[in-house]
Amino acid sequence: MPRLPQIERPIVQSPMAGGATTPELVAAVADAGALGFVAAGYLTAGQLRDQIAAVRERTRTPFGANLFVPWPRQDTSVENYAKHIAPDADRLGVELGTPRWDDDDWAAKLALLLADPLPVVSLTFGCPADAIAALQHVGSAVAVTVTTVEEARSAAGAGADALLLQGAEAGAHRGSWSPDAEPVPLAALLADVRATTDLPLVAAGGLADADAVRTVLRDGAAYAQVGTALLRAPESGAQQAHKDALARPAETAITRTFTGRRARGIVNAFLREHEDAAIDAYPQVHHLTRPLRAAAARAGDPDRMALWAGTGHSSALDAPAAVIVRSLTP
Structure with missing residues (x-):
């Protein structure tokens, strides 16, 4: 069974898809003695290849990549939700995107990582046993994101080498395997899963200082x-x-408004105005709101951006990644 890479510090960088994770961030985290991850979500296989090459140019320290497991295809209509949020797009001078289902280039990205293996691959949104076995066959350790003890048991049974426990406090998308999985606080999830398996556990959710890590x-x-x-x-x-x-104290909440699947972010006007109308339709809503979110980012409009954040966000430091990694190490 492959093992996670040996690292100096017990810190793993979350693979934050959508642009937050850069090759510079992954390399800096890795060189600081922690485990960096390329975020493959929303990238094509070609873009993932380029990201991996860019990290390798910057560090010789082991790092991994995270893949989004395709969400089951749904034919949920988003027409009513599109009408609900259309005024926000108009206000920003853009048209809403075309809602569509896709598999996030899953097969091509998996093929890339099988042909050019990394020491570790993590999976989010599901647990395909055939992919786990294939990745292990080429020498990659496989860590599976779980949000409930039931998912943890299933991942262990599917052959995972490690489990990434995502507590309710975690920022951004829930890694749940189904839309109706209720968020579980990290402390309870860790206790329950620890009682069921001897696999290495990676804890995530609201960890913002050395005391929380400890x-x-x-x-x-x-x-x-x-x-x-x-x-x-x-x-x-x-x-x-x-x-x-x-950097500012603010409430966070779990919302479906931006992408059609649950994710934790800072409460802003978009979330408050549209949460009641939001629907489970991922990735259709993600594609629908993408131009709106991009326009809000260009305009510096925090009320219409997806401000993904965990519950400990106000403790985040404005400092180089290496300094942050050292500050989090007990």
Whole structure:
């Protein structure tokens, strides 16, 4: 069974898709003694290849990649929701995108990682046993994101080498395998999963300082995964309006408004105005709102951006990634 790479510090960088994770961030985290991850979500196979090459140019330290497992195809109509949010697009001077289902170039990206293996691959949104076996056959350790003890048991049974436990406090998309999985606080999830398996556990969700990391390591995690804590680093690709919002005390909530699947972000006007109308339709809603979100980012409009953030976001440091990694190490 492949093992996770040996690293100096028990810190794993969350693979934040959509531009926040850059080759510079992955390399800086890796060189600081933690485990960096390329975020393959929303990339084509060619773009993933280029991202991996860019990280390799910057570091010789092991790193991994994260893949989105395709969400089951749904034919949910988003027409009513599109009408509901159309005034926001008009206000920003853009047209809404075309809602469509896709598999995030899954087969091509998996083929790339089988042909050019990395030390570790993580999977989010599902647990295909055939993909796990194929990746392990070429020497990659496979970590599976789980949000419930039931998912953890299934991932262990499917042959996962490690489990990424995503607590309710985590920012951005829930890694749940179904839209109706209820978020579980990290402490409870870690305790319940620890009682069912001896696999290495990576704990994620609201971990913003060394004390929080120390607590999950004490309670049975082998590693702590952090994402929001790194977003204000200069190596992060997060928009400046997003970085600025993280620095201010603000409520976060889990919402479907931006992408059609649950994700935690800072509460803003878009979330407040549209949550009641939001629907489970991923990735259709993601494609629908993408031009709107991009326009809001260009305009520096935090009320219409997806300000993904975990519950500990106000503790995120405006500092180089290496400094942040060291500050999180107990």
